[in-house]
Amino acid sequence: MSAFRIRKPFTDVVDSAVLPRLIHLSGDLYAAAFQLMKLLPAQFVLQRALEQGQLTERSTVIETTSGTYGLGLAMVCRRLGLPLILVGDTAIDSHLRRRLEALGARVSIVSGQAARTGGIQQARLDRVERIRARHRSPFTPGQYDNTMHANAYGRVAELITESFPQVDALICPVGSGSSSTGIAGFLRLLWPDLVLIGVDTPGSVLFGAPNGRRRLRGLGNGLLPKVLDHSLFDEVHWVPAGDAFAMTRRLHADHTLFMGPTSGAAYQVGQWWTRHNPGGTVLAVMPDEGHRYQRTVFHDAWLRREGLAGVETPREPTEIAHPGDLEDRWSRYAWRRRTRDEVVDLRAAVGTR
Amino acid sequence: MSSQQDEAQGTLLLPGDSDRRGWGTAHGHHGELLQGVFEFAGSLHRGLVTLPCPIMSTEASVVVTEETPEWTVHPPWKTKALLAARATADILGEKAGGAVSVQSNIPTGFGMGSSTSDVTATIRAVLSAFGGTLPTDRIARIAVEAERAADPLMYDRMLLFAHREGLILEDFKVRMPRIKVIGFVARPEPIDTLALAPARYSRWEIESFRALRGMLRRGAAEGDVAALGRAATASARLNQRFLPIEHFPRLLQVTEETRAAGIEVAHSGSVAGLLFDAADPNLAGKTDRARRELLRIGISHTWEFFTDGDDERLPDS
Numbered sequence: 001m002s003a004f005r006i007r008k009p010f011t012d013v014v015d016s017a018v019l020p021r022l023i024h025l026s027g028d029l030y031a032a033a034f035q036l037m038k039l040l041p042a043q044f045v046l047q048r049a050l051e052q053g054q055l056t057e058r059s060t061v062i063e064t065t066s067g068t069y070g071l072g073l074a075m076v077c078r079r080l081g082l083p084l085i086l087v088g089d090t091a092i093d094s095h096l097r098r099r100l101e102a103l104g105a106r107v108s109i110v111s112g113q114a115a116r117t118g119g120i121q122q123a124r125l126d127r128v129e130r131i132r133a134r135h136r137s138p139f140t141p142g143q144y145d146n147t148m149h150a151n152a153y154g155r156v157a158e159l160i161t162e163s164f165p166q167v168d169a170l171i172c173p174v175g176s177g178s179s180s181t182g183i184a185g186f187l188r189l190l191w192p193d194l195v196l197i198g199v200d201t202p203g204s205v206l207f208g209a210p211n212g213r214r215r216l217r218g219l220g221n222g223l224l225p226k227v228l229d230h231s232l233f234d235e236v237h238w239v240p241a242g243d244a245f246a247m248t249r250r251l252h253a254d255h256t257l258f259m260g261p262t263s264g265a266a267y268q269v270g271q272w273w274t275r276h277n278p279g280g281t282v283l284a285v286m287p288d289e290g291h292r293y294q295r296t297v298f299h300d301a302w303l304r305r306e307g308l309a310g311v312e313t314p315r316e317p318t319e320i321a322h323p324g325d326l327e328d329r330w331s332r333y334a335w336r337r338r339t340r341d342e343v344v345d346l347r348a349a350v351g352t353r
Numbered sequence: 354m355s356s357q358q359d360e361a362q363g364t365l366l367l368p369g370d371s372d373r374r375g376w377g378t379a380h381g382h383h384g385e386l387l388q389g390v391f392e393f394a395g396s397l398h399r400g401l402v403t404l405p406c407p408i409m410s411t412e413a414s415v416v417v418t419e420e421t422p423e424w425t426v427h428p429p430w431k432t433k434a435l436l437a438a439r440a441t442a443d444i445l446g447e448k449a450g451g452a453v454s455v456q457s458n459i460p461t462g463f464g465m466g467s468s469t470s471d472v473t474a475t476i477r478a479v480l481s482a483f484g485g486t487l488p489t490d491r492i493a494r495i496a497v498e499a500e501r502a503a504d505p506l507m508y509d510r511m512l513l514f515a516h517r518e519g520l521i522l523e524d525f526k527v528r529m530p531r532i533k534v535i536g537f538v539a540r541p542e543p544i545d546t547l548a549l550a551p552a553r554y555s556r557w558e559i560e561s562f563r564a565l566r567g568m569l570r571r572g573a574a575e576g577d578v579a580a581l582g583r584a585a586t587a588s589a590r591l592n593q594r595f596l597p598i599e600h601f602p603r604l605l606q607v608t609e610e611t612r613a614a615g616i617e618v619a620h621s622g623s624v625a626g627l628l629f630d631a632a633d634p635n636l637a638g639k640t641d642r643a644r645r646e647l648l649r650i651g652i653s654h655t656w657e658f659f660t661d662g663d664d665e666r667l668p669d670s
């Protein structure tokens with residue numbers, strides 16, 4: 001029995017990248033910084049499906065996504081030798097598309113034409129169904145519907161419980177809800193008082209705010225994913241794109257931590273929370289790295305074109321009485337571990353303005 | 354106890370006995386800090402971390418009978434000890450038989466490792482009788498073969514142990530930190546460990562054991578009894594749906610009110626215990642309170658021990 005374990009090479013690139021690095025930023029604030037968070041659920045869900053026989057060597061993986069989940073799937077499918085078809089729309093980032101294709105994925109784009117009848121999301125789902133019908137053994141991971149995606153985060157919870165004597169607050173950007181639901185659900189078994197703070201963005205319907213255009217991508221959602229367990233959240237913040245982009249740059253400048261804009265949004269909420277709750281350990285989930293955003297978030301000319309240059313992030317969020325009242329500014333709502341229905345139903349009590 | 358001793362002495366007087374004798378001992382445990390399903394080398398294994406209970410122990414003695422290869426055990430119902438004695442002699446290549454006598458203060462059916470304690474003490478006694486040695490891992494495998502599932506009582510340190518395979522899933526490489534345990538019976542009916550169907554955990558439960566394992570790893574490395582207690586409480590809670598303790602919510606309340614580090618249960622037995630950091634300056638205050646609170650919910654019979662067996666040491670303050 002030796003006193004220490006030696007480090008060995010990773011046997012697979014996916015294995016080398018699925019876990020976040022836990023990093024002390026300053027004071028009570030820590031980051032769980034992922035290279036590409038979505039690699040973890042992609043690997044986990046495909047492995048489980050292989051074990052359970054829902055996925056075989058003859059299967060084709062078919063999913064609707066034009067974001068980082070597609071990249072995660074493309075990497076894992078490449079390693080497993082499985083064909084992958086991703087259904088996206090014309091808004092897909094051209095660099096990402098080239099990378100997906102370089103990994104052997106087929107990218108099927110739903111045009112505006114097809115979307116005109118029932119909305120782009122529905123058009124993409126219809127396309128997935130048509131492609132599935134043409135394949136003998138289609139497998140659709142279902143990042144929004146398949147709760148197995150949340151189970152993937154047990155490994156992250158293990159890293160956290162091993163590394164921290166106590167975590168008092170966890171700050172998570174929310175898109176499908178799988179990372180926040182997974183990590184917080186596991187951690188609450190051990191730290192029942194852990195405060196979970198969701199980071200959403202105006203225009204997203206996840207936490208009962210009005211639907212609208214979203215300029216901050218990666219978090220927020222126009223649909224309600226089944227994976228998301230609202231009743232875990234103590235508090236929700238909506239961070240607009242301009243704030244998030246500015247804070248993403250600040251995270252890089254302050255700490256040399258080069259992350260994507262949803263990480264910037266988490267950083268903004270994390271800094272605010274630590275300022276107001278001194279003495280508790282705060283961990284902010286940072287889902288991806290900055291490279292994809294060099295020509296956007298990290299590019300001054302692009303920010304100016306978008307009218308988002310020189311945004312001064314407010315020091316405090318606006319407290320809102322109900323998510324239905326949300327406007328396009330940083331806002332905060334005490335969710336108090338309620339279901340979405342419970343919160344939405346309060347609307348009647350609060351009244352519309 | 355004394356009549357048992359007399360009977361044990363009796364075995365020493367049988368004709369044909371040699372002067373090859375051996376003696377072995379093993380302690381018991383007090384349930385599990387953690388029990389569930391864990392990843393090891395890319396696959397899932399059932400495993401557990403036992404809470405050592407040095408006030409519970411077994412002594413086995415062996416007298417070798419040179420002219421017959423037969424093995425006997427006393428008391429005769431300790432057939433697993435008999436199997437283990439025979440297997441150990443076989444592995445050593447010994448042709449002689451022997452008489453094993455086992456004495457234990459560990460009750461059966463309480464989930465306190467009485468069977469593994471018998472078996473481990475017996476293997477040690479046979480080894481000592483023949484002047485042989487075996488690696489601890491080998492002793493563990495003999496125990497698993499004799500019992501179908503064994504607790505890691507042959508090891509002197511904290512392990513995550515695959516009890517049905519005799520395999521170390523994780524070696525925490527430290528002794529169990531010093532914990533004060535107030536034990537009691539949480540389930541009135543004795544339990545036949547082997548008759549219990551293995552728990553069928555959901556995928557969420559399986560993944561949640563990772564978080565508990567991480568916390569236990571930290572607790573072991575840092576001697577952090579609060580972390581061990583939290584992991585134990587979570588394990589008890591997760592396993593509650595398989596072998597429920599009727600008054601579990603009330604016991605959780607007592608755990609909280611007495612500010613114990615946690616509550617630990619026998620995952621396939623009837624004992625449970627409140628866990629306290631032995632180094633807590635307010636240890637006596639907390640344990641007094643715990644005894645009172647337990648009494649209030651109808652638990653009048655309790656016992657106490659330190660996990661390192663050293664009752665004399667006063668808590669550091």
Ligand SMILES: Cc1ncc(COP(=O)(O)O)c(C=O)c1O
Pocket residue numbers: 038067068069173174175176177178179180217218219260262263287288
């Ligand atoms: C960059 C980025 N941030 C945040 C999220 C939100 O994570 P989740 O889907 O687990 O809620 C995602 C999800 O795709 C993402 O890609």
